[in-house]
Amino acid sequence: MHESKLHRQVEPRLREAEVRYTKGRRVIVEELATSDGPRSAAELHADLGATVPISSIYRTLAVLEESGIVTPHFATKGIARYELAEWLTGHHHHLVCVDCGAVEDVDVPDGYEEQVRILVSDIAGVARFTPTNHALEIEGLCKDCA
Amino acid sequence: MHESKLHRQVEPRLREAEVRYTKGRRVIVEELATSDGPRSAAELHADLGATVPISSIYRTLAVLEESGIVTPHFATKGIARYELAEWLTGHHHHLVCVDCGAVEDVDVPDGYEEQVRILVSDIAGVARFTPTNHALEIEGLCKDCA
DNA sequence: TCTAGAATGAGAATCGTTACTGATTCATGA
């Protein structure tokens, strides 16, 4: 996705939330857009060469989460990783390496995704649960750790 | 599941790992067996009426995890919840309430589960990923929060 | 029973994360 297009999508959403789209926030959004999986605050801090204080990263992520720009992800013990929300990136699932903890995004072919949607609504119906989203986490060994 | 049967399953596995199946460990295993979803260390501490020190609970959970008796679960920010491993309870998935944070186990009918298994192995194949397990997390509102 | 190694209890230390504070930057209207 082109950065400018991304910013054009994010900006109105933040304006609606009465939050400024500042340079610091743009940097985080761009960094998340170029990652191929969710990133933790510490990883973003390193990615950006420690140019942004860790506290600002946490604060920015909190603001972006509240505005629906990013979503948190908790597959690994003790740390939260964030990625751009699905309305920006499209629906996808995760490959979680049980060895090194890396998380990679994967797209699911439409036919399969349809099956999953049916499955989810059936299961939820039986349990009197109102589903809003679903996540298929595939655990295993990534190509580096295999 | 009868407690005695459960202990008969757990015991040899711990012996194999050269770990003792002590009274404190039995108490945690029993408590997990009677819960209908994963429990955090703090929740177990409360469930057991603070009779077991919180540090012992963490240590016991770590030992049980290493021996493959329990598996951790991280759907909620900042806290780990544990449940008996699937070889003791059967394969299942989770309903995660985005409002109150409660996690409930749910069984998936065989036909559906087969679809999911095929989906997982296909996706993993494309990404050169070696899957060991998968988890379908259904987020939404539980019957109390709807 | 005795002994060595394992497990436990209690508290301190650590880690990721969040909250707070004062300084700085920004957006707006004169």
Next chain:
DNA sequence: TCATGAATCAGTAACGATTCTCATTCTAGA
């Protein structure tokens, strides 16, 4: 452009979950 107040920033303190340390207690085998 300049002044003003609001928003944001950086740095640090505080926080809760988890891990570590070590003295004590327990357990299994000699």
